[in-house]
Amino acid sequence: MPHLISPSILAADFGKLDAEVHMLNESKADLIHVDVMDGCFVPNISFGFPVLKSIQKASQKPLDVHLMIVDPDRYLEAFVKGGAEILSVHQEACTHLHRTLSEIRNLGAKAGVVLNPATPVSTLEDILPLADMVMLMSVNPGFGGQKFIQNTFNKVRKLRQMIDNQGLSTLIEIDGGVTDQNAQSLLNAGADILVAGSYVFKSTDPKATIASLKGLERAYQV
Numbered sequence: 001m002p003h004l005i006s007p008s009i010l011a012a013d014f015g016k017l018d019a020e021v022h023m024l025n026e027s028k029a030d031l032i033h034v035d036v037m038d039g040c041f042v043p044n045i046s047f048g049f050p051v052l053k054s055i056q057k058a059s060q061k062p063l064d065v066h067l068m069i070v071d072p073d074r075y076l077e078a079f080v081k082g083g084a085e086i087l088s089v090h091q092e093a094c095t096h097l098h099r100t101l102s103e104i105r106n107l108g109a110k111a112g113v114v115l116n117p118a119t120p121v122s123t124l125e126d127i128l129p130l131a132d133m134v135m136l137m138s139v140n141p142g143f144g145g146q147k148f149i150q151n152t153f154n155k156v157r158k159l160r161q162m163i164d165n166q167g168l169s170t171l172i173e174i175d176g177g178v179t180d181q182n183a184q185s186l187l188n189a190g191a192d193i194l195v196a197g198s199y200v201f202k203s204t205d206p207k208a209t210i211a212s213l214k215g216l217e218r219a220y221q222v
């Protein structure tokens with residue numbers, strides 16, 4: 001499978017959200033990454049359902065929704081109805097992760113689980129078969145434009161091994177501080193999906209930046 005690019009709409013200009021989504025429609029992006037923050041699980045508030053609805057209306061790409069909220073179980077159905085094709089919850093926010101991931105699948109979406117930089121990948125060993133995707137945070141969640149944490153490379157390699165050892169096809173997504181400085185190495189370490197916010201939207205030609213990330217060849221073959 002070729003790797004996928006998921007630009008993060010958090011870094012877009014919300015004053016022209018419709019135009020930004022149309023730009024992504026015309027780009028080589030595979031997904032649109034949508035960051036939902038509640039000001040409680042993370043020290044920032046992004047947006048809620050009305051904005052998600054506008055994104056969904058304009059988007060021709062599947063929405064990759066990243067919930068940074070406490071007690072996500074309360075809102076799973078609303079987010080799937082709101083257009084999340086991949087819905088990801090934080091391991092740290094779920095007391096009953098098995099139930100939560102099963103519920104996301106029952107609702108008809110792909111289930112993702114996210115790990116903060118301080119959470120070891122080993123915590124997922126027994127839940128991996130229920131996850132369509134694992135997202136590794138390569139920054140502490142809450143803000144765009146932060147510096148990539150180098151230890152992420154070790155986590156990707158360990159997770160890749162765990163997935164391969166269990167014979168699964170779980171995808172690995174990397175979120176935070178992705179640029180041309182680390183994208184190739186992340187793919188080589190076993191990543192399948194790269195999120196990029198600032199690197200795409202703050203560049204002079206976002207479409208060309210997305211194309212350059214999409215054009216990388218990965219040494220790792222799944």
Ligand code: DX5
Pocket residue numbers: 008010011033035066139140141142143144145146175176177178195196197198199
């Ligand atoms: C951080 C968000 C990320 C963020 C990525 O909490 O989950 O998705 O938008 O932005 P960059 O690529 O700027 O680090």
Ligand code: ZN
Pocket residue numbers: 008033034035066175195
């Ligand atoms: Zn995110």
